[in-house]
Amino acid sequence: MPVLKKKDIPLEQRIKGVVDQTPILDIHTHIYDANFGELLLWGIDEILTYHYLIAEVFRVAPMPYETFFAMTKRKQADYIWQNLFIDRSPVSEACRGILTCLYELGLDTSDRKLNNYRAFFKEMTVDDYIDLVFKTAKVRGVIMTNNPFDDLEYPVWQKKIKRDRRFRAALRIDDLFINWPEACKKLASWGYDVEPGLGEWTLSEIRRFLEDWIKKMKPAYMAASLGTPYIYPDDSPATRIIDNCIMPVGREHNLPFAVMIGVKRLMNPGLGLAGDSVGKSPIESVERLCADYPDNKFMATMLSRENQHELCITARKFPNLLIFGCWWFLNNPSIIDEMTRERLELLGLSMIPQHSDARVLDQLLYKWSHSRKVIGSVLVDKYSDLEATGWKVSDSELKRDVKALFGGVLEDFLKR
Numbered sequence: 001m002p003v004l005k006k007k008d009i010p011l012e013q014r015i016k017g018v019v020d021q022t023p024i025l026d027i028h029t030h031i032y033d034a035n036f037g038e039l040l041l042w043g044i045d046e047i048l049t050y051h052y053l054i055a056e057v058f059r060v061a062p063m064p065y066e067t068f069f070a071m072t073k074r075k076q077a078d079y080i081w082q083n084l085f086i087d088r089s090p091v092s093e094a095c096r097g098i099l100t101c102l103y104e105l106g107l108d109t110s111d112r113k114l115n116n117y118r119a120f121f122k123e124m125t126v127d128d129y130i131d132l133v134f135k136t137a138k139v140r141g142v143i144m145t146n147n148p149f150d151d152l153e154y155p156v157w158q159k160k161i162k163r164d165r166r167f168r169a170a171l172r173i174d175d176l177f178i179n180w181p182e183a184c185k186k187l188a189s190w191g192y193d194v195e196p197g198l199g200e201w202t203l204s205e206i207r208r209f210l211e212d213w214i215k216k217m218k219p220a221y222m223a224a225s226l227g228t229p230y231i232y233p234d235d236s237p238a239t240r241i242i243d244n245c246i247m248p249v250g251r252e253h254n255l256p257f258a259v260m261i262g263v264k265r266l267m268n269p270g271l272g273l274a275g276d277s278v279g280k281s282p283i284e285s286v287e288r289l290c291a292d293y294p295d296n297k298f299m300a301t302m303l304s305r306e307n308q309h310e311l312c313i314t315a316r317k318f319p320n321l322l323i324f325g326c327w328w329f330l331n332n333p334s335i336i337d338e339m340t341r342e343r344l345e346l347l348g349l350s351m352i353p354q355h356s357d358a359r360v361l362d363q364l365l366y367k368w369s370h371s372r373k374v375i376g377s378v379l380v381d382k383y384s385d386l387e388a389t390g391w392k393v394s395d396s397e398l399k400r401d402v403k404a405l406f407g408g409v410l411e412d413f414l415k416r
């Protein structure tokens with residue numbers, strides 16, 4: 001077989017090679033470095049009991065919710081494996097993801113014996129597994145979701161922990177908005193002089209709380225899932241806290257506020273984490289935030305497919321807005337393809353096409369393998385369109401552009 005000269009390698013092969021090899025900064029995940037102990041989920045029983053699969057198993061093999069959740073994680077995993085993999089083919093994206101994880105780890109998916117897979121993980125230490133997953137998935141770093149109001153996470157930050165530089169923090173502050181009176185009680189228990197009425201002194205104490213955690217966590221950004229329909233501005237505590245606390249502190253520390261919009265919380269409470277649903281939300285709220293605060297930086301991801309085109313247009317209007325990811329129910333090949341195309345067509349390379357949202361460490365293996373494939377094929381079309389005009393794209397330009405999409409755009413945005 002003659003060795004092809006660099007210039008003769010087909011564009012598709014060049015692009016897919018760059019996409020497959022470029023290390024990724026994963027800008028939104030729910031995984032933790034090993035210091036966080038049981039907060040870091042990993043291994044076959046954890047990926048099988050991911051809430052996406054729990055929702056799917058109840059569709060084909062319903063049982064009383066409390067009966068399922070009373071089972072051990074191992075028994076839940078056995079039930080999911082039997083019903084979603086053995087009794088019917090695992091064609092859903094979440095099921096396919098399990099097989100991709102096993103495949104990427106070099107395990108034989110045709111074996112189908114769950115206990116053989118468990119034996120592989122039994123030999124693994126958490127530190128070795130973090131190294132193996134990051135290396136195999138070609139992930140150079142992740143941004144965590146760090147919530148001071150989480151009872152398991154709060155104590156970890158009270159200790160002097162030696163941070164793993166691959167794991168950056170994000171200060172997650174949903175609790176300030178979801179239930180301000182409850183959050184107020186917690187802040188008071190931590191020594192902040194706050195009261196539910198959100199007077200001037202309380203607002204200054206909330207700013208002090210944010211400052212304290214920014215110092216502790218050194219977060220890349222502040223973030224909140226704001227539900228749906230998310231209305232801004234209104235006369236809620238959320239608007240008062242955003243206007244008087246999040247915005248001034250964000251400016252002072254040059255920290256973006258990442259708004260994650262579109263969750264209908266606990267549409268089916270019986271399903272627990274799997275019970276959240278989705279709803280379209282008025283884009284005007286994102287427009288108003290970006291317009292009212294031109295000196296603040298915003299990141300945004302919206303959960304409803306119906307919001308995606310208008311979110312792209314909003315990003316065209318506001319340079320202080322960086323849109324990111326195919327979040328949660330959008331993280332499926334058919335929709336990643338559609339969203340990446342419209343984003344490239346409307347925003348060029350000034351966006352972050354994907355994050356994994358991984359809740360279990362192993363998921364980096366499948367979420368990125370699947371997304372690289374889809375994003376790669378979209379880029380082949382887009383660069384082929386350029387080359388059809390006679391424009392030539394060099395390998396170094398391809399590497400530059402893909403590095404930007406796989407996290408560089410956020411790093412530049414944070415430095416701005």
Ligand code: HDL
Pocket residue numbers: 030145225260273327328357359
């Ligand atoms: O609020 C969020 O960050 C969401 O990603 C939720 O954690 C959700 O449960 C999830 O895991 N989506 O993938």
Ligand code: ZN
Pocket residue numbers: 028029030145357
């Ligand atoms: Zn998330």
